[in-house]
Amino acid sequence: MMSDALIHFDKVSKTFGIMTVVDDLDLSIGKGEFVSMLGPSGSGKTTLLMMLAGFESPTSGTISVGGKRVDALPPHKRNMGVVFQNYALFPHMSVADNVAFPLKMRGASRSEIVERVTKALDMVQLGAFHERRPIQLSGGQQQRVALARALVFEPEVVLMDEPLGALDKKLREQMQMDIRDIHHRLGLTIVFVTHDQTEALTMSDRIAIFNHGKIEQIGGPSDIYDHPKTQFVAEFIGETNLLSGKVSSASNGLLTVTLEGGQSIRVASAAALEPGKHVKISVRPERIELRSSGEGQNELKVKISDIVYHGDHLQIQADTGSRSLVIKAPRNVVTSQIGQEVVASFSPEQCWIVS
Known part of the structure; x- marks a missing residue:
């Protein structure tokens, strides 16, 4: 348990009949922290948020x-703002009345309600929309109203369950920046559920990767992306290439691994694994460089089988003879052609052992 934790789950489990959705889970979240719970459908992240x-x-x-324990308290006594994907606005109420609702439920005075609602709507750039009804707003504007309603009573914690999932790409990216800005300005503690890897990487202080009711790994975005501990995390966050091989030697923090197909590479590893041990190695597509000849580290001879244009980069499929590699290459430096034999290169620090 972190010493400055505001929120703490201690050995929390949730079962529905014979199905365990959250399994003996421990998690601590610091005051003012933005933690995203990321994972596939059914992994337990939304159930944990609902608890x-x-x-x-x-x-x-x-x-x-x-x-203080809150697991026996009703929702309205937990001082938490909640934002759902479907907005959950009252269609018969104006924007101002929707935002005012939590304050009225708490018995706030009329003058306090007016002041706080005005402040909350200004915060989400909807100051001119007090009298509109939800049906008169775009999806993005409705989500801003839901956010204002969650913030208006100045909660200790804001919980968000896939709040941007229904928005189009451009609007979703704008809302990501807006929520980040509000988080920084107000110092909120935010617990954010998403299945969108980019969203989690963009917004979070830490990311908890959920799999079958457990947290597979938790850490900062760069830690999760650059040093996944398991094959599941490596494949779930971003793209990766998984290479299989056998340790042939270990020295000075480097493992030499003989891959399937016979080529050898070196991998930086804090663990001195015994020779003969089978391992899986993760290499991100953007970490691999293509060269016309051997002049780098971890050189694998490959044959280009496909090149796909992605605007800001090219996605290249390269065949090692035993498996295919995916490589993301800057479009302005690639002169390779389909069918060409080249060298794929990456450093020992840009690949890692996963369990």
Whole structure:
């Protein structure tokens, strides 16, 4: 448990019948931290968020906020703002009344409501929309209203469940920046559920990768992306190439691995694995360089089988003889052609062992 944790899940499990959705999970979230819970459908991330919000109860384990247990408290007594994907706005109410609703439920005075609603709508750039109804707003504007409603009573924690999933790409990216800005300005503690890897990398202080009700890995975006601990994390966050081989020697923090097909590479590894051990190695597509001749480290002879234009880069398929590599290359430096034999190169520090 982190010493400055605001939120703490202690051995929390949730079962529905014979199905375990969250499995004996521990997680601590610091005050002012933006933590994304990322994983495929059914991995437990939304169920954990609903337990924190109070809409579900743990089957076992405890949830505490600020050192006090909240798992027995009803949702309205947890001082948390919640934003859902479907906005959950009241269609018969104006924008201002939708945002004012949590304050009215808490018995705030009329003058305080007017002041706070105005401030919250200004914060999400909807100051001129007080009297509109939700049906008169775009999807992005409705999501801003939902965000203002979650922030208007100045909650300790804001929970977001796939809040941007229904928006188009451009609007989603704009909202990502807006939420990041609000998080920084207000110092909010935000727990954010998403299945979008780019969204998690863009917005988070830390990312928790969920798989079958457990956290497979948790860390900062660069740590998760650059040093995945497992094959699942390597494949779920971004793209990766997985190479299989056998350790042939180890010295000075470097493993020499003989790959399937007979070629050898060197891998930086803190663990001194025994010779003969079978390993899997992850290499991100953008870490691999193509060269016309051998002049780098970890040189693999490959044959280009396909080149796909992606605008800002080229995606290249290269055949090693035993498997295919995916390579992301800057479009202005690639002169290779389909069928050409070249060398794929990457350094020992740009690949890693995964379990």
